[in-house]
Amino acid sequence: DVKVTxxxxxxxxxxxxxxxxxxxxxxxxxxxxWYRQDPGLGLRLIYFSYDxxxxxxxxxxxxxxxxxxxxxxxxxxxxxxxxxxxxxxxCASSFRLSTDTQYFGPGTRLTVL
Amino acid sequence: DAKxxxxxxxxxxxxxxxxxxxxxxxxxxxxxVYWYRQIHSQGPQYIIHGLKNNETNEMASxxxxxxxxxxxxxxxxxxxxxxxxYYCIEANSNSGYALNFGKGTSLLVxx
Numbered sequence: 001d002v003k004v005t006x007x008x009x010x011x012x013x014x015x016x017x018x019x020x021x022x023x024x025x026x027x028x029x030x031x032x033x034w035y036r037q038d039p040g041l042g043l044r045l046i047y048f049s050y051d052x053x054x055x056x057x058x059x060x061x062x063x064x065x066x067x068x069x070x071x072x073x074x075x076x077x078x079x080x081x082x083x084x085x086x087x088x089x090x091c092a093s094s095f096r097l098s099t100d101t102q103y104f105g106p107g108t109r110l111t112v113l
Numbered sequence: 114d115a116k117x118x119x120x121x122x123x124x125x126x127x128x129x130x131x132x133x134x135x136x137x138x139x140x141x142x143x144x145x146v147y148w149y150r151q152i153h154s155q156g157p158q159y160i161i162h163g164l165k166n167n168e169t170n171e172m173a174s175x176x177x178x179x180x181x182x183x184x185x186x187x188x189x190x191x192x193x194x195x196x197x198x199y200y201c202i203e204a205n206s207n208s209g210y211a212l213n214f215g216k217g218t219s220l221l222v223x224x
Binding site: 004042043090091092101102103104105106107 | 159
């Protein structure tokens with residue numbers, strides 16, 4: 001079975017802090033994604049990566065950056081956390097771009113005070 | 114915005130079949146219908162997908178109408194653990210970067 005793990009289930013940070021969210025997948029998937037989920041807004045794509053060191057902006061990249069130094073790991077970085085970044089963050093991976101089945105991690109609920 | 118339409122909520126008695134409908138009247142010929150679900154406080158989970166033919170796996174069955182404008186996800190014997198939000202999504206290789214989950218159907222399975 002595909003396993004996607006995220007570094008924390010719950011995280012509390014203060015405004016202005018730099019925040020790192022880590023995601024690891026163990027199935028040698030090419031593609032990895034970061035979403036955020038907010039009530040009434042559904043899942044929104046922040047960034048995705050289709051290869052090591054490659055990244056593409058999603059729908060809402062502002063205030064975020066990403067890093068993919070190794071195939072299995074995709075990090076989301078909040079350079080200076082703000083209260084409007086309080087959300088559930090979900091990481092996903094998929095095998096090929098032609099395969100749309102995405103496998104999700106359990107999510108990280110981030111609260112920025 | 115999501116291109117599919119689903120009822121916001123449904124109830125189902127435990128042990129009965131849960132039939133979740135989805136309208137996708139603008140689906141194009143190369144777009145698949147995917148179903149995911151999200152149990153409270155967990156990440157979304159893939160259930161099943163199909164193009165034209167009906168599909169079945171260990172979790173569910175997917176019935177797609179001949180004109181492909183609608184589909185039904187069937188959980189044959191719903192359990193309390195099937196209580197979740199169910200999302201119907203159109204996707205193809207061109208949309209593989211992101212899945213537009215929309216608002217889904219909140220299914221409540223009752224004892």
